[in-house]
Amino acid sequence: MNDWAPSSILLPQGPPKPFCLIQLNQPIVHVHLFERLWANATIRLCADGGTNRLYDAFENSPEKRDKHLPDEIRGDLDSIRPEVRAFYEAKGVTVTRIEDQNSTDFTKCVCLMKEKEAKLGIKDLDVVAMSAIGGRFDQTIASINTLYFMKHEKNRHYVLVSDENLTILLDKGIHHLQCSEYDGPTCGVMPIGSPATITTKGLEWNLDNTPCFFGGMVSTSNAIAAECVVIETDSPVVWTSELRPENVK
Ligand SMILES: Nc1ncnc2c1ncn2[C@@H]1O[C@H](COP(=O)(O)OP(=O)(O)OP(=O)(O)O)[C@@H](O)[C@H]1O
Numbered sequence: 001m002n003d004w005a006p007s008s009i010l011l012p013q014g015p016p017k018p019f020c021l022i023q024l025n026q027p028i029v030h031v032h033l034f035e036r037l038w039a040n041a042t043i044r045l046c047a048d049g050g051t052n053r054l055y056d057a058f059e060n061s062p063e064k065r066d067k068h069l070p071d072e073i074r075g076d077l078d079s080i081r082p083e084v085r086a087f088y089e090a091k092g093v094t095v096t097r098i099e100d101q102n103s104t105d106f107t108k109c110v111c112l113m114k115e116k117e118a119k120l121g122i123k124d125l126d127v128v129a130m131s132a133i134g135g136r137f138d139q140t141i142a143s144i145n146t147l148y149f150m151k152h153e154k155n156r157h158y159v160l161v162s163d164e165n166l167t168i169l170l171d172k173g174i175h176h177l178q179c180s181e182y183d184g185p186t187c188g189v190m191p192i193g194s195p196a197t198i199t200t201k202g203l204e205w206n207l208d209n210t211p212c213f214f215g216g217m218v219s220t221s222n223a224i225a226a227e228c229v230v231i232e233t234d235s236p237v238v239w240t241s242e243l244r245p246e247n248v249k
């Protein structure tokens with residue numbers, strides 16, 4: 001699990017490990033990238049208002065809108081527009097309302113994915129959340145907190161996709177991250193949850209047993225300098241690589 005290529009979720013031939021795509025409530029800016037993730041996903045879920053974003057992404061292509069039907073829509077349902085809900089329900093998509101005000105619609109969809117795994121007799125799907133960063137800062141932090149919350153799931157990767165980045169959590173240990181034409185040039189290694197002592201290889205500005213913490217060293221605006229980036233850390237750290245959507249063809 002520590003040797004991995006996060007951007008392999010975008011490979012045209014499909015990902016090496018199956019994943020569940022969760023669409024959150026932020027605009028879909030790179031529609032072609034979204035279509036690649038959709039094509040590569042095994043399960044596709046929309047979190048409440050994320051359904052509006054799916055619907056709106058295909059504003060000018062009704063055929064594509066008809067083809068991109070999620071497996072289920074779930075949330076507290078305070079954000080999905082009535083006409084959007086009616087459209088997908090008419091196409092047979094199940095919409096489930098969960099009234100819990102202590103969890104986000106993103107985490108409600110993670111629970112839904114686990115229910116679906118159990119029904120299908122599969123397990124350990126990775127999770128790719130689309131547009132999980134940007135927009136409201138509290139929601140962005142909630143997305144990152146979800147990475148920390150799910151950290152104990154050792155056989156599952158979580159990837160937050162945003163307009164300009166792929167973002168993941170690296171647990172304590174040594175990680176070999178394979179980078180591709182979809183990654184870079186910039187990247188960051190950020191000890192968001194707690195301080196971490198970090199050593200890296202393959203970056204333009206490497207860390208060497210460096211204590212990293214907020215208020216001190218946080219490696220931002222770094223750059224990928226090798227196909228394989230190695231990160232050794234004694235506490236969980238957030239890794240983000242810039243995304244090159246123009247290379248998704
Ligand atoms: N402004 C935003 N910025 C970033 N992410 C967002 C934003 N709004 C929603 N999200 C993400 O999309 C998911 C669905 O959001 P939606 O707006 O439908 O529900 P919400 O009721 O506002 O959010 P929640 O109930 O999860 O707090 C959220 O759980 C969150 O992960």
Ligand SMILES: Cc1ncc(C[n+]2csc(CCO)c2C)c(N)n1
Pocket residue numbers: 076100101102103104105
């Ligand atoms: C301490 C604390 N802070 C905020 C919320 C509110 N909250 C958290 S997640 C969520 C989304 C529900 O769709 C809401 C409203 C809470 N419950 N507890």
